Amino acid sequence: MNVKDRKEREVDNETIAGILRRVIAENGRDHIGGYAFAIACLMVVAATTAFTAWISETVINEAFANKRGDVVLLVCFSIFAAFVLRGLATYGQAVALSKIGNSIVASYKRRLYTHLMALSIGFFQEKRSAHLTAKINQNISGIRDVLNMTVTSVARDVLTLVGLVGVMISKDWLLSLITFVGAPPLLLGLRYISRRLRLATREAVEANSRVLGAMQETIQGISIVKAFTMEDELGRKVEGIIKGAENRANRIARLSERTAPLTETFAGLAISGVLAYAAFRTIYSNVAPGALFAFVTALLLAYDPVRRLARLQVSLERAAVNARMLYEILDTVPHQRDLPGARQLAFSEATVEFRDVRFSYGNGEEVLKGVSFLAEGGKTTALVGPSGAGKSTIISLIPRFYDPQSGVILIDGQDIAAVTKQSLRNGLAYVSQQAYLFEGSIRDNIRYGRPEATDAEVEEAARL
Structure with missing residues (x-):
């Protein structure tokens, strides 16, 4: 097994589930009220989205087939109310999750500072302080991102998708089955991408910490740099570090953005196929277009949550790597703890x-x-x-x-x-x-x- 394969095996062992369990155990209880409010708002967003797709059949049939203006006005007003409600719910969940996220970041900053103060001087001599500071600054948001992405994905995207799929099945179950035949290959492709992205993210964090560390050390030792005319030599060194960080960032961009062609291709096939099927049924079988219009609306509205869920594992991989690297610092055991029963030192002759x-x-x-x-x-x-x-x-x-x-x-x-x-x-x-x-x-x-x-x-x- 080569070094790269061994690294991938080690990083694969750092499962998202394990990080998520720890993050929830450490933060969930403190913010249960805020998360409950945010989840309630996200459920409202999901329900109103599904309602918009479901009610579109009534609009089409009553307006174009039955020509009942009174019903259309009532339905249109209900759609308007649904959008207003969704806007308020979106605002509420965004503010709630931001406040919780900011609180979590502040809590871990305090916890990190307290823990660092408890570590021995030997720890700081083994870890270059500039790299340590840069790593903390980059990774501390990983805890917040893991929680917030999980909450929004489950409470908003999953529920929205479930509601919209329910609408699609109620309108045409056979067409729904055909539409989702292509889902398994899409999921396998995304899983492959996320596994490769996990290692790339860890390497990028390390590279960026070296860049920030080199800059910080140069600033702190600027008098030495000037006295020994080290500008050119250090410039070449830092240029190499920056180039390495740039290459890793580009690799992450290539990996993470590979989800776009996968999801777009899947969406294009599904939507074009459904539209063609709906058009032929209306033209040649004289089927009322309302149900098929509602199906297409639900399918189009389902695209956004599907796209976000498709990128979820990729995003969670990046956040989990950041959180894992932060926990590596927090899990460092102080070597110089006071012995059990340690007493106060009493001074007398000061020998x-x-x-x-x-x-x-x-x-x-x-x-x-x-x-x-x-x-x-x-x-x-x-x-x-x-x-x-x-x-x-x-x-x-x-x-x-x-x-x-x-x-x-x-x-x-x-x-x-x-x-x-x-x-x-x-x-x-x-x-x-x-x-x-x-x-x-x-x-x-x-x-x-x-x-x-x-x-x-x-x-x-x-x-x-």
Whole structure:
């Protein structure tokens, strides 16, 4: 099995049904009222659409055969009322689903931010931050799209199609049977397209995240770019990444738009065949045209829901891939959880002791090999050594940015692995080698360390 086939097999295992079940389980209950209202509106849309097709037989027969103007006026008024009702219902479901979708997106943004804050620094060093941010921005709407497309397709398109097919069968069951003979080949073709589109969508998301990541990293490191005249070299690199993303986007366009010739061909055959059949029956068999006109109207109105349903799996595949990639981040288990029963760290002399500490980054070579020392409280302890000796690593282990592979780190005789990270870090002052400012004023940045600090305390900290 080659790499491409293996990737397709892996992506195929990420079923839409599994993603849908998880999305509904996590969001359905919170928005059940809004979805119930939207579904009710969509049912009204479906019912009024089917009613328009069904009543057209009465219009044709009463107007052209029986010539009863009073009945025609009543029927026309009912059609007008149906369209008004459908317009109001369409507005209601659109607003309801938009509000629910916006709420879901906001909820997952909050959830993602909280989860990212719980992950260790090692996670962010393994994942390039620019790529991670770009991937989140692209994929977070996938959750909303999976739910909204499912609701609108089931409550509007499926119900509308069922109603219109019912009208068609009631007017001419034999013609209805003939019309839908071509449906199975159409469904098989769409299934093949959607399976290929799933892998292409995942590759496109990855490619776009690399594009946005490269741009973000260039902006953040613009002084280095300028200092070393890296513009041309980086430009060539980014051009290649952009070209790759463009090719993947074009592939998705070719795959997703293949549904159009399939559905259009099917619709063209069905509609032209029905019109020819209706015309010959009226001309040569002197059959009243009302029933056949109603059948044709139902068939024409059924085209839109059929077209949307034909594209549904393709659209759901794309949304499900986005949702799956978002869940990959949410399902990442934090490596540095507090131990059960972890206690608050109590400070007294502020001594820091390392006992035979060993540490390596990932599966790399050991950076610290049995380090032991005691830094007494109230005194200055300097770590001296060449670049790469492990000085920054030792500092990173004290606030538990990482955990050692073996050995013990003690503060005032307490193992920092057995205390809560929050109490540990609240008692430490940390000055990074790289000054980083968050959005806001200098005063705001200083106060982040202690939000309750007064202006005088902030200014004193700035002077110090």
